[in-house]
Structure formats: C-alpha cells, structure tokens
Amino acid sequence: MTQVTERGTPLPAAPQAVAARRRSPAAAACVLGGAVAAGLGLGFLAVLVIVLWISSPYPDSGPGGALHLAAGLWLMAHGAELVRYETLSGTPAPVGLIPLLLVALPVLLMRRAARLGSASGDAAGADGDEVLPASAVFSAVTCGYLTVGALATVYAAGGPMPADPLSAAWHVPLVAVLAAAGGVWAAKGKPVGPLPDWVPGGVRKAVARPRYALALRSGAAGVLVLLGGGTLLVGASLTWHAAEVQNSFLTLTGVWSGRFAVLLLALALIPNAMVWGAAYGLGPGFALGAGAVATPLGFEGAAALPRFPLLAALPAQGPGTPVTWAAAGVPVAAGLVVGWFAVRRAREVSYGETALTAALGAVVCGLVMAGLTAAAAGPLGSRGLADFGPVWWAVGGAAAGWTLVLSVPLAVGVHAWRTRPVRSVGGGGVEDAWHDSGVRELRWEALRKAAQPLVAPAVAVPAPEPVVAVPVAVVPAEPLLPAAVVGARVLARRRPAS
Structure with a gap:
C-alpha cells in the first residue's frame, strides 16, 4: 500500500524498496544464468546421445528414450547414482562408478555462470545502481541451476536408467554450491583475507598463521x-x-x-x-x-x-x-x-x-x-x-x-x-655472513640497504643574513717574477755564509 501525505502526494519509497527494485533485474539475470548453465550441460549430452543413437545400427528405443538417458547421464555427471532395471537376474543394479572427467562439464558451466553474474552486478553498479553482493549472486545462480536440476530428475525417472532420487537430492546441490562459490570467489579477485566477523577471534588468529x-x-x-x-x-x-x-x-x-x-x-x-x-x-x-x-x-x-x-x-x-x-x-x-x-x-x-x-x-x-x-x-x-x-x-x-x-x-x-651457523673464513673465526648460502634473507637486507639513494634528500636551509660591506685598504700586488729569478733567490737564501 502506497503512503500519501495530507495533500495527497505519495511519500517517497523507502531506500530498501528502491534497492530491491534496482537489484531485481540483476538477480533475475543471475537466476537465468544458472538455468542456462544447466540447460547447456543437458543440451550437450542430449546431442551426443542422439548422435550415437542415430548412428547405431540396432537402436533399442526411440528418441524419447535417448533423451531420458541423456538426462540420467547429466545427473550422473553430478555424482548421482543411476539404477539399471534391465538385468539378467531381474534385480535392479546400481551404477555408481562416476567418470570424473564428466563432472568437469557441470562444474565449468556453473562456475562460468557465477562469474558472469558477478560481473553483471559490478557493471550495474557502475551505471549507478546498487552492486549485487556476492551472497545474492551465489543464491540466485544456484536457485536457477537447481530448478533445472529438479526438472531433469523428474524427467529422467521415466527412462531406462533413472537416477536414484536420494542420491540426486544431495549430489546435484553439492556440485552446484561448490562450483558457484568458486565462480563468485574468482570474480571477486580471489580474496584471501580474514575470516568473517562471526568467527571467534581465536580461530581467526590461528588460521591466519x-x-x-x-x-x-x-x-x-x-x-x-x-x-x-x-x-x-x-x-x-x-x-x-x-x-x-x-x-x-x-x-x-x-x-x-x-x-x-x-x-x-x-x-x-x-x-x-x-x-x-x-x-x-x-x-x-x-x-x-x-x-x-x-x-x-x-x-x-x-x-x-x-x-x-x-x-x-x-x-x-x-x-x-x-x-x-x-x-x-x-x-x-x-x-x-x-x-x-x-x-x-x-x-x-x-x-x-x-x-x-x-x-x-x-x-x-x-x-x-x-x-x-x-x-x-x-x-x-x-x-x-x-x-x-x-x-x-x-x-x-x-x-x-x-x-x-x-x-x-x-x-x-x-x-x-x-x-x-655461518661458516668462518680461513678458520680464523671471522664470520662471513654475505657468502653463507643459508642466510639469504640477510644478504637481501644488505642489498636493500646498499640500493638506497646515494644523495641525501634536500634539507631546507635558512636564508643567509645580509653582509655589511667594510672598506679595506687595497695593497698593490707585487708583479710576478719569472720562475728562474724566484729559484735563484731561494738558492741564495739557503747558501751558507763564507
């Protein structure tokens, strides 16, 4: 309900509501990005299975069965266990050996969706809107991915090798959460800072060692x-x-x-x-x-x-x-x-x-x-x-x-x-820390000190006081004599009297 003043003019919206409206397009884009990531993984496996089904000379089911099998393989790529009902003994047999290279497909797609969602939130903040926090991007992308995952689980149940519902219920969210967290962390510059404030101080200090x-x-x-x-x-x-x-x-x-x-x-x-x-x-x-x-x-x-x-x-x-x-x-x-x-x-x-x-x-x-x-x-x-x-x-x-x-x-x-300990030079007990291979940090410290500027920084010098000119009597200078005459006079002074 919109609040109005006494004159009938509507009151301005609260800052929280404005921020929510500003965040809604970016959050919807993140949800769509998570759903697209899941759809790309499903589409890739569906195309691969359909191609193999078409090229097989003995197809045992129609295209619907191939699509159901593709959905089961997509769930298997997340670690979910499949169940094979067509066995010789008639007893359902579990298939839990997961090809680990197949897991890379949903992980890479989900990580990419989280990174793109974080980048779109930052771009929205550059245009004047409020930046989406990392928790909002993570939640939105995961929500979109898990929605498609739930639909795929229901669809694969009608195929020849459906996924175990309990196994898919915790494997798919686990892979999605880990991949989305890795994508958001990478988009934020891979920060390795202190733990959140809700963690006890002793634990934060211990982990920071x-x-x-x-x-x-x-x-x-x-x-x-x-x-x-x-x-x-x-x-x-x-x-x-x-x-x-x-x-x-x-x-x-x-x-x-x-x-x-x-x-x-x-x-x-x-x-x-x-x-x-x-x-x-x-x-x-x-x-x-x-x-x-x-x-x-x-x-x-x-x-x-x-x-x-x-x-x-x-x-x-x-x-x-x-x-x-x-x-x-x-x-x-x-x-x-x-x-x-x-x-x-x-x-x-x-x-x-x-x-x-x-x-x-x-x-x-x-x-x-x-x-x-x-x-x-x-x-x-x-x-x-x-x-x-x-x-x-x-x-x-x-x-x-x-x-x-x-x-x-x-x-x-x-x-x-x-x-x-530092080795001695020549056995005389004099330590030579510069040439010791075990004290590298000391040598680097000496190099850093030696690399300091040789010219001291300029220091402000007070202006000199004015000098009063004093008249001085000027004595005429003696004319310069040739070097030979000066040498003769010196020898005459040193000659002993006869």
Missing part, C-alpha cells in the same frame, strides 16, 4: 605427485598389456559408433584410473568385486570383470613381483615433496613449527586423497560387482601415513640446513 598456507601448499603438492605417479603406473601397465587392451577394444563391438562410445567412456574414466593407480602405489590397492583385491603385494581372488580396455591392463593374478613392488616409489616421492614444500625460509621459525607444518601437510594430503577416492569408486552392479574400486578411508590413511613418516624428518633436516 603462515603454517596453514604452507600446509595447504605442501599437501596439494603431495596430491599432485600421487596423481602423477598413478598416471605413470596406469600408462606403464597399458603399454605392457597393449595387445590385451587392443583385443578388448576391437572385440567389444564391431560398429564404429559403438567403438567411438567406448573410446569416449575410456577417456572420461582416465581421472578415475589416475586415482586407482595412486591407490595401488600407496598399498591398499583397489577391489575388483567380492573377494578380489589388487595390491603391489599380489592380486588375490577371482574377479568377474566386464570386458573393457582399461580393465585389460590389470596386473596378472598371483603374488607380486619386484616390478609391482616398485610402485612404492610413488608415495615415497610424495612424502619427500610434502616435506620440501613445508619448510619456511625464515630463520626465526623453530624446529617444532616446521615439523607441525609438515604434519599438517600430510593430513591435508590424506584428506584430499580420501575425497578423490570416494568420488572415483562406486558399484557397477549387485553381488559380485557391488564393491568396485579403492576404499576411501584406507587410501586416505595410507596417504597421510606415508607422507607423515617421510615429510617430517625431511622438513626438519632441510630447515636445519638452511639455518645452519
């Missing part, structure tokens, strides 16, 4: 080394079993469209294979069905595996060999890298602080590897294929243990080497 930034950096470096080592192990195994891999790829299907689909699936599972290779090098290995586990010490049990090129590169069944034992070099390298990155260059840091930083880096490495392992594993069916992939808690514990045992001694040793 340099040890936590170093722990995150060292833990991330350890994770990258583990994943790189897992990639090397998988590549070496594929090369070693090249004949089996090629035979599996050619005999799986004889149609080019089917082979193209198998190739796309193998490429999407490469990040999973990297995590599995890291789990193999760490020691826990991975499960290949009920009672079948592959570790560097051996491949135990009989695995009922489907025919697939990546699975054809598994090690042979039986006890391990020196070749498989060499996989332990991957966690050793990761532990050494964590210890190296956990050392600060400042001399005033104590040994206990360095050891604590390395230990925190090992914890970070273990937590990240546990999360990646949980995302890279999942069931491929019921009964024998219910357990497929590495166990997240075992891999996370092994990663934390390996890096903790190796990183702490190395970090303390490197810190002791960098902060060792």
Whole structure:
C-alpha cells in the first residue's frame, strides 16, 4: 500500500524498496544464468546421445528414450547414482562408478555462470545502481541451476536408467554450491583475507598463521605427485598389456559408433584410473568385486570383470613381483615433496613449527586423497560387482601415513640446513655472513640497504643574513717574477755564509 501525505502526494519509497527494485533485474539475470548453465550441460549430452543413437545400427528405443538417458547421464555427471532395471537376474543394479572427467562439464558451466553474474552486478553498479553482493549472486545462480536440476530428475525417472532420487537430492546441490562459490570467489579477485566477523577471534588468529598456507601448499603438492605417479603406473601397465587392451577394444563391438562410445567412456574414466593407480602405489590397492583385491603385494581372488580396455591392463593374478613392488616409489616421492614444500625460509621459525607444518601437510594430503577416492569408486552392479574400486578411508590413511613418516624428518633436516651457523673464513673465526648460502634473507637486507639513494634528500636551509660591506685598504700586488729569478733567490737564501 502506497503512503500519501495530507495533500495527497505519495511519500517517497523507502531506500530498501528502491534497492530491491534496482537489484531485481540483476538477480533475475543471475537466476537465468544458472538455468542456462544447466540447460547447456543437458543440451550437450542430449546431442551426443542422439548422435550415437542415430548412428547405431540396432537402436533399442526411440528418441524419447535417448533423451531420458541423456538426462540420467547429466545427473550422473553430478555424482548421482543411476539404477539399471534391465538385468539378467531381474534385480535392479546400481551404477555408481562416476567418470570424473564428466563432472568437469557441470562444474565449468556453473562456475562460468557465477562469474558472469558477478560481473553483471559490478557493471550495474557502475551505471549507478546498487552492486549485487556476492551472497545474492551465489543464491540466485544456484536457485536457477537447481530448478533445472529438479526438472531433469523428474524427467529422467521415466527412462531406462533413472537416477536414484536420494542420491540426486544431495549430489546435484553439492556440485552446484561448490562450483558457484568458486565462480563468485574468482570474480571477486580471489580474496584471501580474514575470516568473517562471526568467527571467534581465536580461530581467526590461528588460521591466519603462515603454517596453514604452507600446509595447504605442501599437501596439494603431495596430491599432485600421487596423481602423477598413478598416471605413470596406469600408462606403464597399458603399454605392457597393449595387445590385451587392443583385443578388448576391437572385440567389444564391431560398429564404429559403438567403438567411438567406448573410446569416449575410456577417456572420461582416465581421472578415475589416475586415482586407482595412486591407490595401488600407496598399498591398499583397489577391489575388483567380492573377494578380489589388487595390491603391489599380489592380486588375490577371482574377479568377474566386464570386458573393457582399461580393465585389460590389470596386473596378472598371483603374488607380486619386484616390478609391482616398485610402485612404492610413488608415495615415497610424495612424502619427500610434502616435506620440501613445508619448510619456511625464515630463520626465526623453530624446529617444532616446521615439523607441525609438515604434519599438517600430510593430513591435508590424506584428506584430499580420501575425497578423490570416494568420488572415483562406486558399484557397477549387485553381488559380485557391488564393491568396485579403492576404499576411501584406507587410501586416505595410507596417504597421510606415508607422507607423515617421510615429510617430517625431511622438513626438519632441510630447515636445519638452511639455518645452519655461518661458516668462518680461513678458520680464523671471522664470520662471513654475505657468502653463507643459508642466510639469504640477510644478504637481501644488505642489498636493500646498499640500493638506497646515494644523495641525501634536500634539507631546507635558512636564508643567509645580509653582509655589511667594510672598506679595506687595497695593497698593490707585487708583479710576478719569472720562475728562474724566484729559484735563484731561494738558492741564495739557503747558501751558507763564507
């Protein structure tokens, strides 16, 4: 209801209402951006599935079934578990092994939508309107994305492989929230400032210490080394079993469209294979069905595996060999890298602080590897294929243990080497701090002092007092004599009297 004055003129609107009206177009644009991001992901998968369905010589369903399958794959890209009802036993079989490369599609689209929403809010503020806060952009983009996600979940329920509603109910919002938060954070310049005011002061002071930034950096470096080592192990195994891999790829299907689909699936599972290779090098290995586990010490049990090129590169069944034992070099390298990155260059840091930083880096490495392992594993069916992939808690514990045992001694040793006493020159006990390789900060300080301007800054000088001229008698100057005459007079003065 509009308020009016005694004369009947309307009162001006409240500032909050004006701000709300100004923010509404930008907020609506953010909601639309989130919905478009979800629609682009759905459209990409729908086009891909329709192309494969058209090129297939034996299509088992109409275009409606292909579109339902595309919606299910889009939900699967967020981590949702699909359910396969058409099985030989008649029992519904879950499909929870998520190709991690497929997850990159919704994450990139949602992150881009959040960044564009933040940029449009800043542009609106430049035109005179109020700038949308980061929380408003985040909420609007997430709302639009989740609306399309809910519709896709309902639509996929009528397809051949619908998504589990409970799994989709928390996986889709989780991916959307994380991706939107990353996009807004990147759009705001990636601020790494203090925590909000509602966080207790003691917690803010503790988190602001340099040890936590170093722990995150060292833990991330350890994770990258583990994943790189897992990639090397998988590549070496594929090369070693090249004949089996090629035979599996050619005999799986004889149609080019089917082979193209198998190739796309193998490429999407490469990040999973990297995590599995890291789990193999760490020691826990991975499960290949009920009672079948592959570790560097051996491949135990009989695995009922489907025919697939990546699975054809598994090690042979039986006890391990020196070749498989060499996989332990991957966690050793990761532990050494964590210890190296956990050392600060400042001399005033104590040994206990360095050891604590390395230990925190090992914890970070273990937590990240546990999360990646949980995302890279999942069931491929019921009964024998219910357990497929590495166990997240075992891999996370092994990663934390390996890096903790190796990183702490190395970090303390490197810190002791960098902060060792200054060497003496010639054994005379004179310290030469400039040439000591362990005191770099002292040398930089000396260089900074030497680089100061050589000319002192101008100082204001008071004006001189006026000088009174005093008359002075002028004495006529003696005419200049030649040098020879002057020399003769000097010699005459020094000649002794006869």
